[in-house]
Amino acid sequence: MEDGRIIEDELGIANAHPFGARPFGRAEYIGKFKTLTDEILGANESARFLDMVQQLPNLSAEQVLALNPVAPAGYLVENGLKGIF
Incomplete structure (x- = not known):
């Protein structure tokens, strides 16, 4: 606060x-x-993902592996900077 509180x-x-x-x-x-x-x-892609997660108990292992939503090509760009790890 302005009065220091x-x-x-x-x-x-x-x-x-x-x-x-x-x-x-x-x-x-x-x-x-x-x-x-x-x-x-x-x-x-949004509809596909939401449809799949609402069927999660019935999905096969292969379907679970394909569950992640997929961003359009080029949306995610690799950062060329390297950190300490």
């Missing part, structure tokens, strides 16, 4: 957590996925 608080559990103030249901998680990926994934 510090306001401090902590949220022990996220509001969307099952024990949180406003737990997310399936529709909210799907909405969050779309919000975070709309500018990355095409509509077909």
Whole structure:
């Protein structure tokens, strides 16, 4: 604060957590996925991924391996800089 006071608080559990103030249901998680990926994934890839995850208990091992959403070619670019590892 401008007068030097510090306001401090902590949220022990996220509001969307099952024990949180406003737990997310399936529709909210799907909405969050779309919000975070709309500018990355095409509509077909988003629909494919969401369809597959909703069938997860029935997927074969091969289908689970293909579960990750796929960004368009060229979206992810390798960083040429090398760190300490």
